[in-house]
Amino acid sequence: MNVLGIWDGHDSGAALLKGDHIIFAANEERFTRNKLEVEFPSNSIREALKFAKLKPDHIEIVAISTSDFSKTLTRVFPALKRKYYLIRRRKVEPSAFNRFSKKAKYVLTEIGPSSLTRRISGMIVRNCLEKIGFRRYRLIWVDHHLAHVASAVCTSPYEEGLVLSLDGIGDGLSGMIGIFDGGRISILSKFKGRDSLGIFFEHVTNLLNMRELEDEGKVMALASFGYPIPDDQNPLLQLFSVDGVKIKAKYHATGLYRKLQRILYLYPAEQFAYMAQRVLEVCIVKLVENAVGLTGKNCLAYAGGVASNIKVNMLLKNHKDVAGLHVFPHMDDGGLALGAALYDNLTVNGVPRCRLENLFLGPSYTISEIEQVLSAFPAVRYQRFPAIEEKVVQLVKEGHIVLWFQGRMEYGPRALGDRSILALPSSISIKNKLNIYLKKRVWYQPFCPTMLSDAAAEILEDYNGTDNLFMTVGYQTKEKYADKMIAVINADNSCRPQILSEGGPQYGRYLAFLKKMRELTGRGVVLNTSFNKHGESIINNPKEALELLTNSRFEYLVLEDYLVWKEQNT
Numbered sequence: 059m060n061v062l063g064i065w066d067g068h069d070s071g072a073a074l075l076k077g078d079h080i081i082f083a084a085n086e087e088r089f090t091r092n093k094l095e096v097e098f099p100s101n102s103i104r105e106a107l108k109f110a111k112l113k114p115d116h117i118e119i120v121a122i123s124t125s126d127f128s129k130t131l132t133r134v135f136p137a138l139k140r141k142y143y144l145i146r147r148r149k150v151e152p153s154a155f156n157r158f159s160k161k162a163k164y165v166l167t168e169i170g171p172s173s174l175t176r177r178i179s180g181m182i183v184r185n186c187l188e189k190i191g192f193r194r195y196r197l198i199w200v201d202h203h204l205a206h207v208a209s210a211v212c213t214s215p216y217e218e219g220l221v222l223s224l225d226g227i228g229d230g231l232s233g234m235i236g237i238f239d240g241g242r243i244s245i246l247s248k249f250k251g252r253d254s255l256g257i258f259f260e261h262v263t264n265l266l267n268m269r270e271l272e273d274e275g276k277v278m279a280l281a282s283f284g285y286p287i288p289d290d291q292n293p294l295l296q297l298f299s300v301d302g303v304k305i306k307a308k309y310h311a312t313g314l315y316r317k318l319q320r321i322l323y324l325y326p327a328e329q330f331a332y333m334a335q336r337v338l339e340v341c342i343v344k345l346v347e348n349a350v351g352l353t354g355k356n357c358l359a360y361a362g363g364v365a366s367n368i369k370v371n372m373l374l375k376n377h378k379d380v381a382g383l384h385v386f387p388h389m390d391d392g393g394l395a396l397g398a399a400l401y402d403n404l405t406v407n408g409v410p411r412c413r414l415e416n417l418f419l420g421p422s423y424t425i426s427e428i429e430q431v432l433s434a435f436p437a438v439r440y441q442r443f444p445a446i447e448e449k450v451v452q453l454v455k456e457g458h459i460v461l462w463f464q465g466r467m468e469y470g471p472r473a474l475g476d477r478s479i480l481a482l483p484s485s486i487s488i489k490n491k492l493n494i495y496l497k498k499r500v501w502y503q504p505f506c507p508t509m510l511s512d513a514a515a516e517i518l519e520d521y522n523g524t525d526n527l528f529m530t531v532g533y534q535t536k537e538k539y540a541d542k543m544i545a546v547i548n549a550d551n552s553c554r555p556q557i558l559s560e561g562g563p564q565y566g567r568y569l570a571f572l573k574k575m576r577e578l579t580g581r582g583v584v585l586n587t588s589f590n591k592h593g594e595s596i597i598n599n600p601k602e603a604l605e606l607l608t609n610s611r612f613e614y615l616v617l618e619d620y621l622v623w624k625e626q627n628t
Contacts, residue, residue: 059118059407060110062195063399064103066122066183067129067139068271069094069392072102073399073419074110078412082106083388083396083419083469087595091602094272094595096143097136098186099395105421114191119406121198121398122183123205125176126229127169133182148269164311168251170230171201198402202228203248203362205397206386210359211238212400213414214384219357220349224249224342224364226256226271228391233362235303235345237353241410246349247303252310255298255338256364261315262334265322271363271390277331278367279503282549284332289340293321294333300344303352338370343377350379357382361397365389365530366471368554372532376520387417387528388470396469416564417528418476420467423600428617431600437608438615440622447571449621451578453614454480459488461589461615463603464567468596472529473588474556475508475568477596482545483507483585489545495611498592507546508556510572510582517543517583518555526557546585556586567619 063073071085082105087093089101107113132139142159144150176199184197200208206223217240224233232254236245251257260270263277289295297314299306309317322330342364350356358380365371365385375383386393403409432440443449450460462478473479479496481488483505493499506529514521519534526533535543535551547553558565558572576582589603590596591610597603600617607615607622615622 060112060116061119061121061399061403061407062103062106062117063121063395063397063402064099065124065391065394065398066098066133066186067124067391067394068096069390070096070099070102071392071395072099072106073396074106075399075403075412077407078409080396080412080414080419082109084421084467085392085469085595088420088467088598091594093593094147094392096139100186100190102395103190109421114187115194117192117195119198119402120187120192120195121200121402123200123394123398124202124228125171125179125199126167126202127171127175128163128166130175130179131166133179146270147272161312164257167227168230171199198406200398200401202394203231203234204401205394206361206389207234207236207243207245207397208401208404209386209388209393209397210361210384211243212404212411213386214357214359214411215413216357216359216382216384218355219359219382220346220353220355221359222346222349223360223362224255225362225391226260227251227254232256233305233364235349237355238359241404241408246352249305253298253305253307254311255305255341256362257311258297258307258314259334259338259364259367261311261318262331265315265318266327266331274366276500276503278335278369279500279548280328280331281335281369282552283328283502285329286332289336292333292336294318294337295340298337298341300341300348303345303349305341305345335367335369338364338367339373342370343373346374346377347379356380357384359384359386361386361389361393363390368530368532369552371530372520372534372552375522375531383531385528385530387414387472387530389530390471392471414528417469417474418466418564419469421598422466425618428600428620431604432617432620432622434601435604435608437625438604438622439625440617440620442620444619445570446616446619446621447567447574450480450571450616451574454482454575454584455578457482457485457488458614459492459612461603461607461612462568463589463597463600463615463617467598470528472506472556473586473596474528475565475586477589477598478568479587479589480571481585483583484542485545488585491611492587496591497587502549504548504553505546505585505587506554506556507543508558508568508572508584508586510576511557511559513576513581513583514555514557516581521557525559526555529554529556542581543583
């Protein structure tokens with residue numbers, strides 16, 4: 059059967075499965091250009107059908123996540139969703155209404171789904187699908203955290219193990235932990251919405267004057283500058299407890315915010331960030347230790363927004379009780395569409411696994427399409443190079459920043475070699491240029507490296523021979539290599555590398571580029587950040603790539619095997 063998964067909330071999107079193959083997956087933001095889009099994923103659905111050469115009538119199952127009270131309310135009154143989107147992304151000035159909306163959110167999201175909310179949500183979703191041409195299909199609801207669980211289990215390399223979902227809140231819960239064995243998933247414990255580690259970190263992000271559901275990575279980076287203190291002197295650790303495979307919060311979401319506000323008043327921002335980061339590290343590691351002791355399962359599949367914290371993931375990777383760690387690469391709500399489809403593919407079609415060899419699951423563009431777009435930009439020059447990677451390595455070695463566009467668009471929040479910006483990893487000047495002229499990120503947040511596995515073995519303290527294809531886990535850089543990696547490491551020398559082995563043909567020209575980089579510079583390492591500018595999603599098509607080149611201070615763009623540059627640079 060063809061299974062279409064959809065998600066119409068924060069970072070909406072669609073995914074298409076057939077058998078054990080993920081045919082297409084993308085998020086709506088890539089087509090509307092509104093970062094973390096919240097509208098119904100009409101464009102994503104159409105693009106999925108177009109790519110697979112299918113019509114709506116060819117889809118037997120539509121799987122969708124979340125039908126709780128809050129989500130149903132925003133489906134009935136979509137203006138509420140759009141208004142909160144602007145508040146959350148800080149596109150409107152603060153007001154009493156904004157504060158009320160945030161408080162209401164934490165109360166309403168704890169009300170789980172019911173037969174009434176599913177019936178109302180179902181009517182609205184069916185109406186949206188009908189506008190696209192869907193007539194004959196079966197609509198199946200998948201609970202929020204079961205979608206997260208399925209995304210981790212069904213893409214993991216393990217036959218059995220533990221599965222953990224930790225998020226802000228969805229369908230009234232903040233997470234669950236369980237075991238999986240072949241095609242069976244059994245849940246051991248569910249975490250109530252009030253006991254949410256995700257909401258805790260969301261509060262911390264807000265209190266540090268950052269955007270919730272978007273800037274938590276900045277908090278993690280800021281924590282690297284905090285002075286380490288013993289855990290028994292950390293007042294934030296008193297706010298949560300872990301009892302067996304249960305998490306308990308001392309306060310409800312609104313009370314927790316007020317308590318955090320009072321604690322922040324007593325500490326510098328970086329110290330507060332450090333203490334908050336330790337809460338995640340201590341609680342999640344303890345939870346997993348307890349689960350391993352209870353079940354005897356020592357491989358972990360992990361998803362949910364909290365799983366984006368690569369320093370927690372680093373501790374799990376290196377833990378003596380954890381034999382293997384798989385973090386679903388689109389771990390937050392943007393992965394719910396694929397998670398819902400995977401869950402239904404498992405429970406309805408009996409397909410236990412869809413292996414993720416890569417995340418190049420979006421649209422691609424032919425050379426003729428690229429040439430047509432190039433002809434519409436008279437201000438640029440271009441030349442075709444059969445071995446374009448050799449030319450790009452030379453440019454990067456000379457200190458240039460190169461915009462890099464290849465193949466199918468990546469699925470998820472990370473650039474992995476098809477929609478990337480490439481530069482030397484050893485230059486603070488380059489890091490500052492990227493931040494000032496394009497990314498507009500805080501100065502203390504590093505970029506990320508891509509490296510070949512032999513470079514990882516040389517540079518990283520805790521490399522265990524396992525590739526980190528999707529940048530989901532953190533590693534420690536050896537002190538003697540810190541200067542060579544200065545643009546891509548935190549203050550504590552941790553980093554989030556993409557690690558590729560040389561036997562990965564799916565990375566094609568990008569892998570060839572890294573090998574050539576090793577040949578000319580001594581190491582196959584490059585700074586790799588997402589091909590987008592501040593406040594926008596990763597670019598999708600050649601036109602967007604050319605627009606970013608012509609409207610930026612950067613000089614060079616690669617479109618497949620075309621090198622493109624601005625006319626004034628000739």
